[in-house]
Amino acid sequence: MIEKITLARHYGFCMGVKRAITIAEDTSRDSAGDVNILNEIVHNEAVVERFRRQGVGQVFSHSDASAGTLIISAHGVAPNVITEAKDRGLNVVDATCPLVTRIYDIVQKVVAHDYYVIHFGDPNHDETAGVVGHAPDRITVVASIDELITLPEWTSRKLGLTCQTTASLEEFVRFQQAAREKWPHIEIFDTICNATNQRQTAIMDLAPHVDMILVVGSKTSANSRRLASISEAICGKGHLISSAKDIDERWFAPDQNVPRVGVTAGASTPDFLVEEVVQRLMELSGGKAEVTQQEKRERTKKTARELECH
Numbered sequence: 001m002i003e004k005i006t007l008a009r010h011y012g013f014c015m016g017v018k019r020a021i022t023i024a025e026d027t028s029r030d031s032a033g034d035v036n037i038l039n040e041i042v043h044n045e046a047v048v049e050r051f052r053r054q055g056v057g058q059v060f061s062h063s064d065a066s067a068g069t070l071i072i073s074a075h076g077v078a079p080n081v082i083t084e085a086k087d088r089g090l091n092v093v094d095a096t097c098p099l100v101t102r103i104y105d106i107v108q109k110v111v112a113h114d115y116y117v118i119h120f121g122d123p124n125h126d127e128t129a130g131v132v133g134h135a136p137d138r139i140t141v142v143a144s145i146d147e148l149i150t151l152p153e154w155t156s157r158k159l160g161l162t163c164q165t166t167a168s169l170e171e172f173v174r175f176q177q178a179a180r181e182k183w184p185h186i187e188i189f190d191t192i193c194n195a196t197n198q199r200q201t202a203i204m205d206l207a208p209h210v211d212m213i214l215v216v217g218s219k220t221s222a223n224s225r226r227l228a229s230i231s232e233a234i235c236g237k238g239h240l241i242s243s244a245k246d247i248d249e250r251w252f253a254p255d256q257n258v259p260r261v262g263v264t265a266g267a268s269t270p271d272f273l274v275e276e277v278v279q280r281l282m283e284l285s286g287g288k289a290e291v292t293q294q295e296k297r298e299r300t301k302k303t304a305r306e307l308e309c310h
């Protein structure tokens, strides 16, 4: 029987997602003519569906939009996409998160000083495509330490290291160590965003004190998947669910011994989905569970040294 439900101290919408949604809402309200979003405004089905119902279209290439306004999602795009869309007469509204733009700025700055960039990230993610597009001949995307080991020694190259905003804190610390061993001269830029840092740190703190963690988020959301894998690794039971409908009563059967449940949500998950999950858990507890929020922590950013000690 569920006795206690604890919400993570940081969960749900981040600054970049709120900003992108506001930009898209304002644009769809104020624009005459067609409005299309390139890819998903944020990686969450409920948010994407809401825009669809409001008559905002979705395209997967700027060439699929024949006229009107094209909104660039929070994940950003390569600069040539914006140029080509403008050249085709589209009105481009850029909702790229400023923390993604920060990576573009770092890449452009170091490349102007003759650096090559190793970018730690998922090669198939929209954000990675946008980053690579800012210096295609100078960036090598690397998804794992195994891949890094196979790369050349590049002793005569100046090298910089950046990473996907939603990378795992612990994996990036290990990746940095491996990169430094291979290329002692590499310059490291920690480009994991603050929202990712706060949500992952909260889950690392909460997981040892609960019996299961439910992560509310879309399977297409990299940061939600990451929270689920951290939960699974630390507390043994972590489920990524898109909404309350995905909760399986059998997870809480008496023989499963799950009295303490933690709840968190990815940075693109609206609050109402989290509220519905808490409501469903309350129902399953027969209305008896205590609902609390994880205590605040003075310092939320774990240092590389703290993570190395884990």
Ligand code: SF4
Pocket (backbone or CB within 6 Å): 014, 015, 016, 017, 074, 097, 098, 099, 100, 165, 166, 193, 194, 195, 196, 223, 267
């Ligand atoms: S997860 Fe980070 S980088 Fe992505 S939109 Fe949110 S704040 Fe921006």
